Amino acid sequence: MAYAFEAEGLVKRFGATTALAGVDLAAPEGTVLGVLGPNGAGKTTAVRILATLLRPDEGRATVAGLDVVHQAPQVRRQIGLTGQYASVDEDLTGTENLVLIGRLLDLSKRDALARARHLLGQFDLTEAADRVAKHYSGGMRRRLDLAASLVGRPSVIYLDEPTTGLDPAKRDDVWRLVRNLVADGTTVLLTTQYLEEADALADDITVIDHGRVIAHGTPAELKRVVGGQTLVVRPADPAHLDTVRGLLSQVSTGKNIDSPARGVLSVPVDDDSAMTTVVRRLDDAGIAVTELSLRLPSLDEVFFSLTGSREQIEQESAA
Amino acid sequence: MSSTTTLMTEAPDVPAAPTSDTPAKPFPLIRHSLILAGRSITKIRRTPEQLIDVTVQPIIFTVLFVYLFGGAISGSQHAYLQFVLPALMVQTVLFATLAIGVNLNTDMGKGVFDRFRSLPIPRSAPLVGAVLGDVVRFVTSIAVLLGFGYAIGFRVETNALQALAACLLVLFFAFSLTWVSVFLGTTVRNSGTVQGIGFLVMFPLTFGSSMFVPVNTMPGWLQAWVKVNPITHLTEACRGLMVGGAITEPVLWSLGWSVAIMAVFAPLAVRMYRSRT
Numbered sequence: 001m002a003y004a005f006e007a008e009g010l011v012k013r014f015g016a017t018t019a020l021a022g023v024d025l026a027a028p029e030g031t032v033l034g035v036l037g038p039n040g041a042g043k044t045t046a047v048r049i050l051a052t053l054l055r056p057d058e059g060r061a062t063v064a065g066l067d068v069v070h071q072a073p074q075v076r077r078q079i080g081l082t083g084q085y086a087s088v089d090e091d092l093t094g095t096e097n098l099v100l101i102g103r104l105l106d107l108s109k110r111d112a113l114a115r116a117r118h119l120l121g122q123f124d125l126t127e128a129a130d131r132v133a134k135h136y137s138g139g140m141r142r143r144l145d146l147a148a149s150l151v152g153r154p155s156v157i158y159l160d161e162p163t164t165g166l167d168p169a170k171r172d173d174v175w176r177l178v179r180n181l182v183a184d185g186t187t188v189l190l191t192t193q194y195l196e197e198a199d200a201l202a203d204d205i206t207v208i209d210h211g212r213v214i215a216h217g218t219p220a221e222l223k224r225v226v227g228g229q230t231l232v233v234r235p236a237d238p239a240h241l242d243t244v245r246g247l248l249s250q251v252s253t254g255k256n257i258d259s260p261a262r263g264v265l266s267v268p269v270d271d272d273s274a275m276t277t278v279v280r281r282l283d284d285a286g287i288a289v290t291e292l293s294l295r296l297p298s299l300d301e302v303f304f305s306l307t308g309s310r311e312q313i314e315q316e317s318a319a
Numbered sequence: 320m321s322s323t324t325t326l327m328t329e330a331p332d333v334p335a336a337p338t339s340d341t342p343a344k345p346f347p348l349i350r351h352s353l354i355l356a357g358r359s360i361t362k363i364r365r366t367p368e369q370l371i372d373v374t375v376q377p378i379i380f381t382v383l384f385v386y387l388f389g390g391a392i393s394g395s396q397h398a399y400l401q402f403v404l405p406a407l408m409v410q411t412v413l414f415a416t417l418a419i420g421v422n423l424n425t426d427m428g429k430g431v432f433d434r435f436r437s438l439p440i441p442r443s444a445p446l447v448g449a450v451l452g453d454v455v456r457f458v459t460s461i462a463v464l465l466g467f468g469y470a471i472g473f474r475v476e477t478n479a480l481q482a483l484a485a486c487l488l489v490l491f492f493a494f495s496l497t498w499v500s501v502f503l504g505t506t507v508r509n510s511g512t513v514q515g516i517g518f519l520v521m522f523p524l525t526f527g528s529s530m531f532v533p534v535n536t537m538p539g540w541l542q543a544w545v546k547v548n549p550i551t552h553l554t555e556a557c558r559g560l561m562v563g564g565a566i567t568e569p570v571l572w573s574l575g576w577s578v579a580i581m582a583v584f585a586p587l588a589v590r591m592y593r594s595r596t
Binding site for chain 2: 051052053073074076077079080081083087088089091092096100101103104105132145148149152
C-alpha cells in the first residue's frame with residue numbers, strides 16, 4: 001500500500017518538555033487520518049513536523065516518499081497546511097491573499113488570479129473577494145485559509161483542528177469540503193478534539209496523549225475498544241423513570257445505568273439492535289419519551305477507557 | 320458554500336498549478352522576495368496611518384529644531400535650516416528602521432508566517448521581502464522631509480545629481496541598519512523591548528554626532544566619540560552633497576560602515592530568523 005505520508009518514532013522536545021515521545025502516523029493515499037487528542041497531546045507538533053515547520057529530534061517522516069528534513073523544499077510542493085488559527089494576512093483582501101500564494105508558487109500573475117477567483121467561488125467567498133480579511137467572520141476566514149492551502153493543489157493536506165470555534169452549520173461546511181477533497185484523491189491529516197468529527201471523516205484514527213500513540217484503528221474498532229455508544233432516554237413523565245430504568249437494564253450488558261441530567265437516563269450499549277429493542281419496549285409499555293438518542297462517547301470517555309485499560313494492562317504485565 | 324460544487328473540479332480555462340515536476344524558475348530568493356515586498360507595499364497603501372512615523376514625525380522635528388533651536392545655534396533660522404536638514408534626513412530614516420524589528424517581532428508569532436514557511440520558497444524570502452518593502456517607507460520620509468524643507472526655505476546649494484546621491488547614500492545606510500533592527504526583532508522576546516533597545520542605541524548615535532550642533536562646541540571627550548560615530552560621517556557626507564563641503568572622505572566612510580554593518584548583521588539576522596521560525 002502506498003502511503004501518502006508516514007512518520008516513525010517522532011520525538012520532539014522543547015527544553016524540558018517532551019511534546020512527542022515516539023509517535024507513528026501513516027495514511028494511505030486518498031484517505032483521511034484523524035489524529036485525536038486533548039489540548040497539549042502533541043497533535044500540532046506532529047503536524048508541524050510533517051509540514052516541515054519543525055525538525056524532529058528523533059525519528060523520521062516522509063511525504064509522498066520525500067523526507068521532511070532532507071527534502072523539505074520538494075515536500076512543500078506536495079502539502080497544504082491549515083493551522084489552528086487562520087493563517088491569512090488580515091490586511092490583504094481575499095483575492096490578494098490567494099494571488100500572493102499563487103505567485104509564490106511560481107504561477108504567472110494571470111494564472112494566479114484565475115486560480116484565486118476559482119477557489120474563492122468554490123468557497124463561497126466571491127462577494128467578499130475584494131474585502132480585507134480583517135473584516136471577515138470567523139467562518140469566512142477559515143474558508144479563506146482552507147482555500148489558501150489548496151492554491152498549489154497539494155496531494156496531502158493538513159487540517160489542524162479545522163472546526164474548533166465554528167458553529168455547527170460552518171462545521172458541516174468544512175466536513176463537506178474535506179469529503180470533496182478526499183473524493184478527488186487528496187490525502188488528509190485531520191487533528192481534532194472531537195471523536196464525533198473523527199468518526200464522521202476519518203478512515204483511520206490515531207489517538208495520542210502526552211506525546212504517545214495510545215490507540216490506532218478504524219472508527220469502528222476504536223468504538224469497540226471504548227465501549228461503543230451510549231443510549232440516552234428522557235421519558236416525558238419523570239414518574240416513569242424507574243420503569244425505564246428497568247427496561248434499560250434488560251438491553252444493557254453492563255449494569256451501569258447513569259443519570260447524566262435530571263430526568264435523563266443513559267446506558268452504554270454494544271449492540272446495534274439495542275436502540276430498536278428499547279423503542280419497541282417503550283412502545284409496548286406505553287411510555288412517551290421526549291428524547292431518545294444514541295451518542296458517541298465523548299473524548300473524556302474515550303480517554304478514560306483507553307488510558308484506564310492501558311494502566312490495567314501495564315499492571316497485569318507487571319504482576 | 321454551495322453544496323453542488325465539487326471542490327477540485329477545474330474550469331477548463333484554469334491552468335495547472337505547479338507540481339514537483341515543474342522546473343523551478345531561477346533566482347527564487349530575489350523573485351519571491353520581490354513578490355513579498357509587493358505584499359508589504361499593498362499593506363502600506365491600505366493603512367497609510369502606518370506612515371505617520373515617516374511623514375508627520377519628520378515635519379515636527381524640523382519645526383522643533385529650526386524654529387526653537389535654530390536662532391540660538393546658528394544665529395538665524397535659515398542658516399540653521401541649511402545646516403540641519405541633511406541631518407534630519409539621516410535621523411528620520413534611522414528611526415524609521417526601528418519599525419521593521421518591532422513589526423517582525425509581532426508578526427512572527429502569527430499564522431501567516433507559518434503559511435509562508437510551508438511554501439516551497441527560500442526560508443528567508445519573507446524577511447528579505449519585508450526589508451525591501453521598508454525601502455518604500457524610507458523613500459517616503461525623504462520625500463516628505465525635502466518637500467517640507469523646500470516649503471520653508473531650504474535650498475540645495477550643490478546640484479540635483481549630488482542631492483540625489485545624498486538620498487541614495489542615506490537609503491543604502493538605512494538598508495544596512497535595517498538588518499540590525501531585524502536582528503533585534505528576532506532576538507528579543509517582545510516588541511516593547513525592541514523599541515526600548517532601539518531608542519537606547521539610536522539616541523547616542525544621533526545626538527552624539529555632528530547632526531545638530533557644530534562639533535567644535537563640544538568638550539574634547541565628546542568630540543572623540545563624535546569623530547568615530549558612523550552617523551557623523553553619514554551626516555557630513557549628506558551635507559557635503561547637498562549644501563557643499565567635503566564629500567569624498569565622509570562618503571567613503573559611510574559606504575564602508577554600511578557594508579560592514581550589513582556584512583555582520585544580515586547573516587546574523589537571517590540565522591536568528593531561521594531558528595526562530
